[in-house]
Amino acid sequence: MNVPTNLKYAKTDEWVKLEGNVATIGVSDYAQSQLSDVVYVEISAVVGEHVAKNSTIVTIESVKAAADVNAPVSGKVLAVNEGLSQTPELVNNDPYEAAWMIKIEVENPADMDSLLDAAGYASYCEERSH
Amino acid sequence: MFIPHTDAERKEMLQTIGIERIEDLFADVPAAFRFPELNIPPALTEMEALQDVQGLADANESARELACFLGAGAYNHYSPAAVDFLISRSEFSTAYTPYQPEVSQGTLQAIFEFQSLICGLTGMDASNASHYDGATATAEAGILAYHYFREKRSKFVLSHAVHPDYRGVLKTYMCGYEGVEVVGDEAELDPFSGPEHITSLIDKNTALVVVQYPDFLGRIYDYTPVAKAAHDNGALFCMVVNPTALGLLKPPSEFGADIVVGEGQPLGIPLSFGGPYLGFFATRKEFVRKIAGRLVGETVDSQGRRGYVLTLTAREQHIRRDKATSNICTNQGLIALAATIYLSLLGKQGLRQVAELCYQKAHYAADQISQVPGFKVCSSAPFFHEFVICCDQPVAEINEHLLEHNILGGLDLGAIYPSLKNHLLMAVTEMNSREQIDTLCEVLKEITHV
Numbered sequence: 001m002n003v004p005t006n007l008k009y010a011k012t013d014e015w016v017k018l019e020g021n022v023a024t025i026g027v028s029d030y031a032q033s034q035l036s037d038v039v040y041v042e043i044s045a046v047v048g049e050h051v052a053k054n055s056t057i058v059t060i061e062s063v064k065a066a067a068d069v070n071a072p073v074s075g076k077v078l079a080v081n082e083g084l085s086q087t088p089e090l091v092n093n094d095p096y097e098a099a100w101m102i103k104i105e106v107e108n109p110a111d112m113d114s115l116l117d118a119a120g121y122a123s124y125c126e127e128r129s130h
Numbered sequence: 131m132f133i134p135h136t137d138a139e140r141k142e143m144l145q146t147i148g149i150e151r152i153e154d155l156f157a158d159v160p161a162a163f164r165f166p167e168l169n170i171p172p173a174l175t176e177m178e179a180l181q182d183v184q185g186l187a188d189a190n191e192s193a194r195e196l197a198c199f200l201g202a203g204a205y206n207h208y209s210p211a212a213v214d215f216l217i218s219r220s221e222f223s224t225a226y227t228p229y230q231p232e233v234s235q236g237t238l239q240a241i242f243e244f245q246s247l248i249c250g251l252t253g254m255d256a257s258n259a260s261h262y263d264g265a266t267a268t269a270e271a272g273i274l275a276y277h278y279f280r281e282k283r284s285k286f287v288l289s290h291a292v293h294p295d296y297r298g299v300l301k302t303y304m305c306g307y308e309g310v311e312v313v314g315d316e317a318e319l320d321p322f323s324g325p326e327h328i329t330s331l332i333d334k335n336t337a338l339v340v341v342q343y344p345d346f347l348g349r350i351y352d353y354t355p356v357a358k359a360a361h362d363n364g365a366l367f368c369m370v371v372n373p374t375a376l377g378l379l380k381p382p383s384e385f386g387a388d389i390v391v392g393e394g395q396p397l398g399i400p401l402s403f404g405g406p407y408l409g410f411f412a413t414r415k416e417f418v419r420k421i422a423g424r425l426v427g428e429t430v431d432s433q434g435r436r437g438y439v440l441t442l443t444a445r446e447q448h449i450r451r452d453k454a455t456s457n458i459c460t461n462q463g464l465i466a467l468a469a470t471i472y473l474s475l476l477g478k479q480g481l482r483q484v485a486e487l488c489y490q491k492a493h494y495a496a497d498q499i500s501q502v503p504g505f506k507v508c509s510s511a512p513f514f515h516e517f518v519i520c521c522d523q524p525v526a527e528i529n530e531h532l533l534e535h536n537i538l539g540g541l542d543l544g545a546i547y548p549s550l551k552n553h554l555l556m557a558v559t560e561m562n563s564r565e566q567i568d569t570l571c572e573v574l575k576e577i578t579h580v
Binding site for chain 1 (some may be wrong): 280449
């Protein structure tokens with residue numbers, strides 16, 4: 001399982017990459033492996049809109065199940081990965097780069113503190129697979 | 131009888147919860163109420179019971195014995211004998227999509243054919259595998275629109291000329307959603323007003339506009355301006371249609387409909403006291419992931435052979451888990467199959483012929499009735515096979531008199547639109563012979579002479 005150390009993670013399996021005050025968000029390698037083949041990605045958040053922490057911003061559907069992606073931080077949506085709905089398989093193939101989903105301008109830096117670091121997330125995933 | 135537990139298992143369960151007999155579970159119910167004596171006659175033998183029930187059944191008068199001019203959403207059409215024969219085959223005798231659907235290729239293929247026929251009829255891209263009836267299918271259009279706009283548009287414009295029961299069910303479905311407002315069918319409205327008033331209600335907060343085609347009063351309108359107003363405001367446009375009428379009329383897709391729903395009963399399904407019926411639901415491809423129930427698709431297996439699969443169940447609980455917004459398990463599979471067989475037997479030309487017969491006979495009937503003193507056809511709008519007659523006396527009295535002559539009269543519109551007291555909604559189908567129509571007019575003449 002791939003858990004890059006430069007990222008932060010939510011317990012609901014989103015990753016967050018913070019650059020300045022811009023958070024890029026996607027779902028983890030663990031999440032994509034649990035979902036299996038992703039067949040559909042719908043980004044419901046709209047650029048310019050304000051999203052609250054824990055609100056649904058993306059819905060992913062695999063051959064097994066549908067899952068919601070929640071905003072790990074509150075803030076204004078700066079960009080969404082428009083192409084992802086045409087190439088949902090990227091969530092499986094490249095979850096941390098090509099399959100980024102949304103960029104949010106972080107409103108409250110404290111939101112980041114509640115997230116796990118790579119080691120914490122890795123052991124959290126480990127726990128759940130038992 | 132299905133008895134899942136053995137006596138030994140039952141005893142074990144009782145021991146586990148620490149009681150001796152099942153009756154002990156009812157200890158909280160006062161003894162007098164536990165097994166009350168029922169005021170019913172003594173038991174009959176099978177033979178006696180059958181005779182008894184047969185006697186009751188014989189007291190019914192059905193569309194088989196009567197000349198039926200009643201419609202208003204359920205229509206007396208001819209169903210070829212092959213429909214009943216084929217759906218009675220044991221392979222098809224279930225309303226359920228199987229839980230391991232791909233094992234049941236025949237069922238999936240039948241559903242696939244149903245979807246294809248509904249798409250052909252409506253001109254839409256995709257159809258699901260059915261709803262309970264026209265009312266629930268219409269209500270699902272509301273749910274789709276609500277979620278499509280992510281709860282950000284709260285106004286639903288519903289024409290007063292949509293079937294009153296469909297309007298009722300749509301409102302019931304929508305009442306659980308916060309802030310939703312359904313407008314357009316206010317009671318004080320003139321029932322004969324056309325779709326213009328609908329157009330004037332559409333704004334940027336409108337999620338969905340619903341009209342009926344032909345409408346509840348039988349009228350046919352060109353809905354292009356309504357569709358345009360809906361789309362100019364970014365709203366979705368839904369048409370509730372009569373499938374028989376589509377054999378003759380311009381398909382809803384050409385008006386720009388986003389969602390087409392309707393009651394499938396006219397497609398070879400018996401009237402049978404109001405059910406089971408069949409709701410159909412078709413959309414443009416864009417909305418396919420928002421529709422309730424399931425979609426069957428055609429594909430090939432690893433050896434290149436044709437096969438059918440459950441392609442899409444995007445809102446169902448085994449995919450959406452706790453966030454499911456649909457649970458259409460009982461998809462009326464058997465009734466959908468009946469409609470599929472009916473449409474296959476009739477073919478394009480056959481359905482057109484049925485529609486033409488309905489149209490011609492209804493217009494003949496309207497002409498004849500309007501020549502009877504005291505009765506007149508009271509809408510100038512073009513109609514398909516249903517029309518409104520205004521009369522000089524209460525509809526109940528007229529219908530009572532008609533029934534004495536073995537004629538089932540039309541619907542008393544006063545019960546639905548208070549301003550339409552003494553108005554009768556008459557339906558004519560291919561089942562009504564010229565003799566029946568002429569007899570109807572004779573009896574109506576008698577009534578005015580009394």
